[in-house]
Amino acid sequence: MRIGGCQLKLEQRVTLAGWEAALMSILAIVFALFLFGFVFILDDVDPLSAYQEIFSFAFANPYGLPLTINRFIFLLLCTFAFIIPFKAGLWNIGMAGQLYAGALAAFGALFAFGGKELPSPDLSPGIVIPLMLMAAALGGAGVGAIAGFLKGKYNINEIVVTMMLNFIAFWLVAYMIKEGGPFMNPGGRGESFELPSSVYAPLVMDVPFTIFLVLGIAVLLYFLFAKSKIGYQIKAHGHNPAAARYAGISTFKIPLWVFVVGGGLAGLAGYHYFAAVPGVYKIARNYGFFGDLAFYGIICGLISLGNPLAAIPVTLLFGGLSIGGRFVQGKLNMGFGLDYALLGVLMITLVAFQFFYRYKLVLSPSKGSYW
Amino acid sequence: MQAGLLDGVQYGDTVLEARGITKRFPGVVANDHIDFEIRAGEIHAILGENGAGKTTLMNILFGLLQPDEGELYIGGKRVEFRSPLDAIDLGIGMVHQNRKLVSAHTVIENIILGRPRAGTVLNLKRAEEEVNELCERYGFKIDLRAKVWQLSEGEKQIAEILKALYRGAKVLILDEPTSALAPPQTKNLLASIQAMASDELAIVPFITHKLPIVLEISDRVTVLRRGKVTARLETQDATEESLARQMVGREVIFRVESTKVETGKRILQVENLSTRSDKGFLALKGVSFSIREGEIFGIAGISGNGQHELAEVLAGLRKAEEGQVILEGQDITHSSSLERWRMGVGYIPSERVDVGSIGDFSLVENVAMNFYFDDDFSGPGIVNYGDIRQLTEELISEYDVAAPSPDTKAKNLSGGNLQKIILARVLARKPRLVIANLPTQGLDVGATEFVRNKLVEAKEAKAGVLLISEDLDEVLSLSDRVAPIYEGKFMGIIPGDVAKLEQVGAMMAGLRLEGNIIEETGDT
DSSP, rough: OOEEEEEEEEEEHHHHHOHHHHHHHHHHHHHHHHHHHHHHHHHOOOOOHHHHHHHHHHHOTHHHHHHHHHHHHHHHHHHHHHHHHHHHHOOOOOOOHHHHHHHHHHHHHHHHTTTSSSSSSOOOHHHHHHHHHHHHHHHHHHHHHHHHHHHHHHHHHHHHHHHHHHHHHHHHHHHHTTTTTTTTTTTTTTTTTOGGGGSOOOOOTEEEHHHHHHHHHHHHHHHHHHHHHHHHHHHHHHHHHHHHHHOOOOOTTHHHHHHHHHHHHHHHHHHHHIIIIITTSSSTTTHHHHHHTHHHHHHHHHTTTTTTTTHHHHHHHHHHHHHHHHHHHHTTTOOHHHHHHHHHHHHHHHHHHHHHHHEEEEEOOOOOOOO | OOOTTTTTTTTTTEEEEEEEEEETTTTEEEEEEEEEETTTTOEEEEEETSSSHHHHHHHHTEEEEEEEEEEEEEEEEEOSSSSSSHHHHHEEEEHHHHHHOTTTTTHHHHHHOOOGGGTTTOHHHHHHHHHHHHHHHHOOOOOTTSBGGGGGGGHHHHHHHHHHHHHHHHHHESSSTTOOOHHHHHHHHHHHHHHHHTOOOOOEEESSSSSHHHHHHEEEEEEEEEEEEEEEOOOOGGHHHHHHHHSSSSSSOOOOOOOOOOOEEEEEEEEEEEEOOTTEEEEEEEEEEETTTTEEHHHETTTSSSSSHHHHHHHHHSOOSSEEEETEEEOTOOOOHHHHHHTTTEEEEOOOOTSSSOOSHHHHHHHHTTTTTTTTGTTTTTHHHHHHHHHHHHHHTTTTTTOOOSSGGGGOOOOHHHHHHHHHHTTTOOSOOOOOEETTTTTOOHHHHHHHHHHHHHHHOEEEEEESOOHHHHHHHOOSSSEEEEEEEEOOOEETOOOOEEEEHHHHOOOOOOSOOOOOOOOO
16 A cells, blocks of 8 residues: 555564563553444444443442452353463363353352252351352363363364353253252242352452452463463463473363363352352343353453453453443433443454454555556 | 466566565574576476575575565566565466365366366366376376365376366476375476477476485476576586575585494394274284394384385384384383383384474474373473473574574474474484484485484484385485385385395385395394
């Protein structure tokens, strides 16, 4: 393309520095917000004030901020559940099923301690909460292990398996919590029995303790990929499975490992939302909504290029916008689905901008051309 | 685009000319003011080591890359290629080294693929007649109805040449035309090339090694070194030595002589070993041999005769169907590849890019492939990248790897440098048994000499070396004992100093010479 005496060319990038990727993502976000501004304009809403409402509710409002942070914790765990297999070159799109299984397992542990009985028993949080966490991780890991085992042993496509397991887990939850199910709420209502208040997750400034857990995991994963043997093996498998096999890396163990650990983290996301977020404390009737939300883990994982630390700001943004978008939709009387539309536009723009991870625009003086 | 610039060219007319072609990549000038011309009916070879800029020039001539400076002329008219389609339209055909054919389709389907004249309704019969005519004219033997995946490398190459000819190519660019061929196939191909040249086709073979072939068939040679033309001469004025000197920039020793080393105790013993290929048939059918300390055991054979499977079974990457592998007294038939690495097996795979390295990994991480599990380079659960980086730096300087830094990605290295780093990494483990599968395939003269010397050094350091090669000169000059392999069986085992080229060549083709072969099962 020519502009005046200059020629605009696309050049392939040789390297991409971390700050360049970050800059590109910020530009993409700005561009996405600009694009989405037209939606507000069509509805006769001033985009700037709408965005101000969205961001101030999501990040600066005493009611909005905890909601944002709870979404953030959930999304970050789901993102890790995607990233770990992704680094091994495998696609986990079964975070939904894994988190359902995690939630079921956590409530199963509670059930075993008599948590369903009325009046609510006085359980010891020091014992029950760690057991619920462990059960959640194991539940998610168990579902993940199916996909990992089938991939490693028989090379069965992990995308299909994880996807199908989502449906199985979804209906399993329905069976467990709806009328007649073992975990059914005594009042019916299509939800599970409630958590006894004695085992509510401890809060730190209105935020569940799971935030420390997830941030700790982020740092741990960063070191796992940067320093550890298993991290090296996962990356080698992800880049070139044949070369990994040559180097003595088991092409059975690695798929199994990443799906067990990834599934376990998704299971923790199930614990977090249904047993740690204030005001929920049960497997809610609309649990499918959280399964859908879990899919944003895929996109957040892709945008952060598989970097567990970069995933933190990305998921914080997505969490905030989903909360702020829903808020502004109600406040400004706008159409249903505004928050989804906003996340959708953001997602497409961010992915489209990844083009610039591989190419850069170069402006050079024009030279003579035959045509 | 003006097709038909080359219609009616006569013998001796200049068909393609490049003037001052320059192409820069970040940090390197791949082509530095290269001039080149070719006439109809001429075979004009372009010779250069890996990294000399051959591939870049080839891609520019075929429209895959656009030069930063310089001009291209076809039939005397200036042209600029936006894509290979322009080049094809103007009569340039290219035969890639990495075949670009649809393997599930037949040869004839591949030949007519993308050809405008084929029409909406395929007239395969007419196309077949036309292609058969070409085959007869130039002496190509190929079954047009065979599926491409069933073909040998040589046949695939013929299919590519036919495809270019059928599209009306007047200039034929051949990338390493003989690199995948056995001696008889090479002979046939060279005859076909000469037949094509006598039909006023201009032929440009790009060649890295195999200087004798250049001398045998070409009319003129252009030699590249580090992106520049270092010599352009009539072939009759050139000798193997002079070409090599221009390519490498120094004198080259052609024959690396293996030294005689006192052989010690037995390192590897293989008994009646069989295994299956990826497609499920028995590829290796009961071979037995042994390798001692300080010995190079050469396996000579054309690819696809079971030697690749043998290397993989020994490296632990393929299951043995039958038989036994014993390493220094221990049965390792069922050991994993990681256990074998730890026990002192070092495998240099023939697939440098697909198996031997990880393109997106830095050199440090690539070296880590053979060290991440080593106690000297790792702690509990942790890879000690600091130590591996230091080792990488040492290896880069010791093996003279042309890489800007240890953080360079492996995919940015040329084939020769990649092979050096793989070799360096494997030999740095001081393996007891080195399995080198086609270690010099596709390497330039300089790198080939280097790799061969390193294998001899490993042998001098009392390792046992299994050398698998298609290059008879290589096997015969390096090996202490030679086993020609044919269809999964050894045709005998001959001491290297007794083996004759013709004899081994015949055995590679399946002739089991009785009488003067010394049969061995291991105990010598």
